[in-house]
Amino acid sequence: MQTQEQDIAGIAVARTATGQAAAVLRRSALHDDLKIEIFDSMAPLEAEWRALERDNLASLHQSYDWCLPWTETFRRPLAIIRGSIGGRTAFILPLEIIRNRGVRRAEFIGAQHSNINTGLFSTEFLSNGDLTPAQTAATVAALRGKADLAILRNVPLEWRGRKSPLGSLPAVENQNRAFQLPFLESFETSLKQVNAKRRRKKFKHQSRILDAKGGYEHVIATPDQQHALLDLFFRQKATRFKEAGLPDVFADAPTQATLHKLLRRQESASLDATLQMHALRLTGEHEGHVPAIAALSRKGDHVICQFASIDETLVPEASPGELLFWLMIERLHKEGVALFDFGIGDQLYKRSWCPVETTQHDLLLPISAVGHVAATIQRGITHAKTAVKSNRAVYALIQRLRSRHGTATAGADTTEKD
Template identity: 70%
Template sequence: MQRQKLDIADMPATNAVRWDIASAAVPSAANGSINIEVFDNMAPLEAEWRALEQDDLASLHQSYDWCAAWVETSGHRLAIVSGSFNGRTAFILPLEIVRTKGVRRAEFIGARHSNINTGLFSAEFLETAADGITVSLQAEIVQALRSKADLMLLRNVPLAWRGRKSPLASLPAVENQNHAFQLPFLGSFEATLKQVNAKRRRKKFKHQSRILDDKGGYEHVIAGPDQQDALLDLFFQQKAVRFKAAGLPDVFRDASTQSALHRLLAHRDVAGSNTTLEMHALRLKGEHEGHIPAVAALSRKGDHVICQFASIDETLVPEASPGELLFWLMIERLHREGVALFDFGIGDQGYKRSWCPVETVQHDLILPTSAVGHVAAFAQRGMTRAKTAIKASPWLYGLIQRQRARQGGGSASTEEIDKD
């Protein structure tokens, strides 16, 4: 199977903004100066923020509700960069200050748990500012952030996304060590499967189903309001076991992280198709009645669905590959619901490659704002390039992962490693 190591350039979002009709018939941002302000509170920007996030190519991870959940639990100070022209908001970069080893980094809010980041931009800015964030505008952002951060570090930004060049692409960048993996949905479920060897995929599904049917059957559960929190807690438990076996720190262990994810479950777009976070599970019947061997959490923005995280419990039916089976059931269902792209998120894992014909490169954008920031930026680029080199060597990467597993006292697959 040939994988496209590029962006989905020929597949625009179903409801992407129409730039030919979206701009106001007034002087544009390209012909005048942008006024930069930095806010330490989300509330004053809520109306403009929610208006900008209506663009389906704007990442869910910069939406107001997504960011609010992390702000309410993390305790990090905010430095939200807002650019405006003649009183009209041109863009919003939702940033928080994360301090590590004496260095203050302005990062996207909740960036550690984001699979893709774009920032928020108005139709007018995107249409008229062909050069995106220009050098002079970068200098203004640096000046505005100087007293608050040593560098601006925007992780996991695709320089182009679904046919649109990012306005952030002009910032100094280094390729992130992790790529994202996507499955485009075509005209029919069968056509979609043909991208990833339909015959082999169907044979595997029938084998998995037969194993579980012999034990009493199974069902695909989409958690309702009374089930979702318990299912999320089960994910935390399952993932903790897997991380320990792989010799890795548990990135979901922190109480503030767990609290933020629980808060995200409460946000539901009743009128539209957007979903901030929705829990799915595979539940067994019969012999193992009620046992849940696989859990996943999905988010939806327009026609784009992201698998935020997933876990498995292999204590009972590992031969049925319950995680793979759950992905089949979710993808098959979503194919009937107007989805155009299923995104497995970042991290190079075997099961993602088996499902995804498209691999999207993402970048980390680094803009120093102080002398300390310049040193930190140099170190950050070096570390990212080193990780990229390691992951490019299957032998070296495998050696490191096996060593981690031995240190953890377990034998978990290297597929437990993500965003690392």
């Protein structure tokens, strides 16, 4: 295990005329008396990592059990940033190094399949606000030689009422937003946020269609069912991507292996789960057929739908994907969940369920001269994608062209979401 350190000198607290001014300076001194270290492995940080991730608002995607399978499978070089104050860990940013077109990018571990990233911060550090310019400069210095550009993708600058300490870093708004359904005091009240009458009418219509064909059941996969259901998802999703003319971001063996590992990382004494498979399964006339699958992650009171798929060969008129969401949301409402997160990406079904949209940003921190150029290019790419997506006619044309070319785009770089 190798580490690099970068110290920031503490700032002396000057005597002031008022106690209030002195308190401000003391907070500043605490905030800047920070040591930055870069770790190339996860194990030395496990205890303090797990302590920080207990924060309910810290993203599951920076949890130890989420990050470990990605590192075990992809084996990319790691550059895990730990900031400490007085020997106590203030924050951890779990980064890996990805080489692409001659540029070394430091990104959150597994970022290509993350829906939200926050980093991990202590309560003490959170109370002090944003990273200071001195701390940012120290982080850049510590990463020098390891990366050209740090890209922290899909970071909400404010999340559930809390401002991100990363908000002071240079940022560009991500072209995609995330969509959430807050759970209120009752299921009925929660539904009223998205037109309860229409929702219930649709649910009854879907149920009648499937009941006429023999019925259905909501399956929460047991340990011996999880892997087969995940493999079925890969097949269903591959079909959907091919029909849409899009590259299959789940097709590569390392990604599939990592997701299988995540299925095994679940606390038996807790409702939390890194990945749990759900499905709608038909009974009766089409016994055993699975027309809809979803994978959920849970950390505290936050549930994320990581991915979902449908099979329209049977009963497409019943909108099985939407029906599965109803069943999952209804169940989770009884289990103390506060927020159901449909994840990043603008889809009509998400808008139909979600009264809340969360804007996310990509934070760009150049390390080298090459990184400064890459950051400028990255901003341009993101702005272009945003412009295209905001023009529905142009975006529809691009989607049609993709469908025509089909597998011609299958070899495209999929490290970035569209």
